[in-house]
Amino acid sequence: MAKRHTHTCPIAGVLNIFGDNWTWLVIREAFYGATRFSEIQRNTGIAKNVLSDRLDVLVNEGILAREDVGENGTRYAYRLTAKGESLHPVLLALHQWGNEHVYGPGNEPVLLLERATGKPLQPLAPTSRNGRRLTRADILTRPGPGASKATVRRLAEADASLA
């Protein structure tokens, strides 16, 4: 992994776990039901030493659980925890953006469909409590309880610059 981000920011925090070229592919494999080291390795093309390291990180972060499927052995299944499952909307958002903007409509490699209707999943978007789609202008970013001084200042600058 590259330099670790230390400033208090949710995006930076995510990058401390996912800010490399492979980890989202490992997560994709987990959502596709892959559990074994060589299964994940084969389906992603990742180098074995890198995969070993990334799995360690994901287990340490509580995103995957390592389960011994032998008996005191060297056979493990890596399964999503509840924390790992909570990545689903993020993965869907990445997936939808990739379909639309990397491949383009009509060229999507993998479609996301509603099981009940067979129709394409609607794009994930911020919505209000009464169900209305929200735009960027409808959303504020504000310092939260965990904000550092630097974060408070950055958000104030952002507010001034976008107003």
Add this chain to the structure above:
Amino acid sequence: MAKRHTHTCPIAGVLNIFGDNWTWLVIREAFYGATRFSEIQRNTGIAKNVLSDRLDVLVNEGILAREDVGENGTRYAYRLTAKGESLHPVLLALHQWGNEHVYGPGNEPVLLLERATGKPLQPLAPTSRNGRRLTRADILTRPGPGASKATVRRLAEADASLA
């Protein structure tokens, strides 16, 4: 950037652009209204040679537009294009996950609020056309028009493994 992903997959396609430690922070800065090289550099902590390279990639991908703010000079503003703006839901999803799972409730560095009500933005989640929240089980992944043979096979395996 590390090894380029060549298999046809929306997540892999996204990682070919964003699969490093800094690019999402550059995008965050763009959404916060930062436009100048040193502004982005200061607010992220990124090395200048790396930032120069990442900005090149984002401009080449049509996500940021480089605008000469002098006259035939060396002063540029980097602004989000429509394609860049379309990253907003992805950034929000990352942001919400980071708030919830990296920092935890009560410790969020940056709150996302609905401007109209001042209340926290609802978590982004897949929803049906009639507004119902969808679970993982409600969503199918199917080969799309741009699917490779390998992708078709992988999705069939995933189907079998998750059924």
Add this chain to the structure above:
DNA sequence: TCATTTGGTTTTAATTTGCAACCAATATAT
């Protein structure tokens, strides 16, 4: 005219990636 700012480039050391060979322990086949 001089100083400062901007957006880099270059150099170099440190770190990470990726490949291939190798390994220990377990499971399977004979």
Add this chain to the structure above:
DNA sequence: ATATATTGGTTGCAAATTAAAACCAAATGA
């Protein structure tokens, strides 16, 4: 019981990338 295959790595090393610091040309401001 023994040999073979599988699993999940580790190791060594070369290549690639990152990161820091110094440096640079051109534009802008004093």
